[in-house]
Amino acid sequence: MADMRRLLSNSAGNMTEAWIGLYDQRDGIRTWYWSLPGVEFNEANWNEGEPNDIITENCGFINTIKWGDISCNRKLFFLCYKKNKTSEKFFLIEEEKTWLEAQSYCRDKHTDLSSGLDQLNDDQLKDVLPKNKNVFIGLFRDTWRWSDGSSFSFRHWNLMFNDEKYNSGQCAMTVFDDGGRWKNEDCTAKKPFICYDDNMILIQENKTWEEALRYCRTHYRDLVTISNLDEQRSVQQETQFASSPFVWMGLHYACTLDVWFWVTDEVLIFENWASELKIDDCDMSGAMQQEGEHKWVKENVSEKFNFICSKC
Known part of the structure; x- marks a missing residue:
């Protein structure tokens, strides 16, 4: 989100949207990521038989302590994480939202959806989890990749984005009058673009x-x-x-x-x-x-x- 704030502060003139270096592979394999940037997906705690991808299931939920995959368009309660120095870090939001809506809510009100083993194994989180109920966490998968080859997991899609579709061959752009949120479009469209030198x-x-x-x-x-x-x-x-x-x-x-x-x-x-x-x-x-x-x-x-x- 820090990069998005810097990008928005540097937008110039009457430019309303611009290409960024994210594209959807036509033949890529879906890869799991965490919503919170900088948290790597390297271990999992799947329930038996999960992930099963019964009907294109690209988002993750937790039930008690085990994880499963589910359609991102389903509406569930969700877990937010807030990075602070107080004892209260995890918040169960008892409002049913899609995964993208839940991510947007957590980033607006807290820090992000709960992400990573360190957070999901935290004893404080177990205190707020409901029993025997599926709850969205910050786990998702896609076939989108960055043009610089990095595995950075940050995504900032608008709420109309179809996160069930993959291998589309499309490219991403940021829309300045929508808070910098991203949308996908045919890569052959001619638009302004943004370069970076972050190292x-x-x-x-x-x-x-x-x-x-x-x-x-x-x-x-x-x-x-x-x-x-x-x-x-x-x-x-x-x-x-x-x-x-x-x-x-x-x-x-x-x-x-x-x-x-x-x-x-x-x-x-x-x-x-x-x-x-x-x-x-x-x-x-x-x-x-x-x-x-x-x-x-x-x-x-x-x-x-x-x-x-x-x-x-």
Whole structure:
């Protein structure tokens, strides 16, 4: 949603709509995603016999603790998640809506539909779940892909979008006078278009520093590095949307040499440490504060935080 707000703020003149880099593969395999950006779909908790795709079922529900697939056009109660520091994070909305309507409601009133194993296994969520009732969660699948090859799960379709149709070969555009929501159209239509040069992504999963490093090197390029004030500002722009108090960077402490270094072997030129820091030890890495001035802090590598990967 942060990217959409930046896009809308930069829209110019009388341009009402523009192509974005999302297209629907004609022969692609449907892939499961989470609605909340940065949460990767890598494990599942399906009920026995699910997903069964009886009639094109591209959205997910939870019943007690197990998941199933269901038509996105069915109307169900749904679970919203709110990223905050209070004890109340999950909200059961006892209004029947389609999956897209539920997603729109959660993003408007809270943060998003409940997404990912960390949220769906949370004891607090179990306290609000109704018994033996299907409830929408932030799980969906489609054949849409980004032109830069990324697996980013964010979707912002208008409420008229047919999420039961797949392999259409169409392309997506954003409509500025509809809050930036997207619609699909034949790719041969001539429209204005939007380019971008974003080179990093916030992963809203809590991992140790070494787990984060492996994840970034497997899926992107590396943990993010910062060499000047402009890069610091770019990273903190992403950090403010993290769901953990700190966010891992590619900064590590070499105990034997008594020196801090970036994992890309870049020299530590620019620094932005907080005033009160832990004493260096052999298991420290660098993280950025999620709030405030986004200063750097030293944290034990076994701590689990969100992290930022560089893409190039």
